[in-house]
Amino acid sequence: MIKQACTKSDIAGVSFSIYPMSDNFVDIIKDSLEEVDTSKVHLKTDDVTTTVRGKLVHIFDVTKAIFMYAANTGEHVAFQATYSLGCPGDSTGDAYMAEDENPQNMEKIKDIKQFAGSKFSLYPLGGGDYMDVIYEQIDAMKKHVTVSPSHYSTRLDGEAVAIFNGLEQVFKATVEGGSSHTVMTVSISANSPSHKGVN
Structure with missing residues (x-):
């Protein structure tokens, strides 16, 4: 087994x-990938997933915009993602890091109205009181969207932009709270036939 050495890195990633x-x-x-400005991240797509690496603000900006453009077609769109920051994880590739904190796509998508349903699970790895951290961040999501319990995850319902904004904030707060490696899994659905009468 190869043991990975951890170095201080602010590189976040999402698959x-x-x-x-x-x-x-x-x-x-x-069309969604082409519409989004990805100049501040490293993006690679293969036959299974798309990986985005860079500063946390930019990976959320890019994934939010891709989802919003796809959902704005009116078609039922599902999105599955795993966000990660910490070690073991990305420890090289700083050349892909844009220095600024200014998201490239926010202005174009911030006013798109799109109801969505979502489930997320937060994993603050390497800490002792992880359940307290998780409950605190679930409570913080209530400032953004409707929150309800679900098996193995927490359900979120509301505007898609607000869901992504809330997810970004709780992820960032978990990292800043001292989690040495933070992972979050997310499922989002827009324009589902099941949403009729919900939004």
């Missing part, structure tokens, strides 16, 4: 997949 429930799914995915 995600987006699934438009449409015969036109290839164009929806490609």
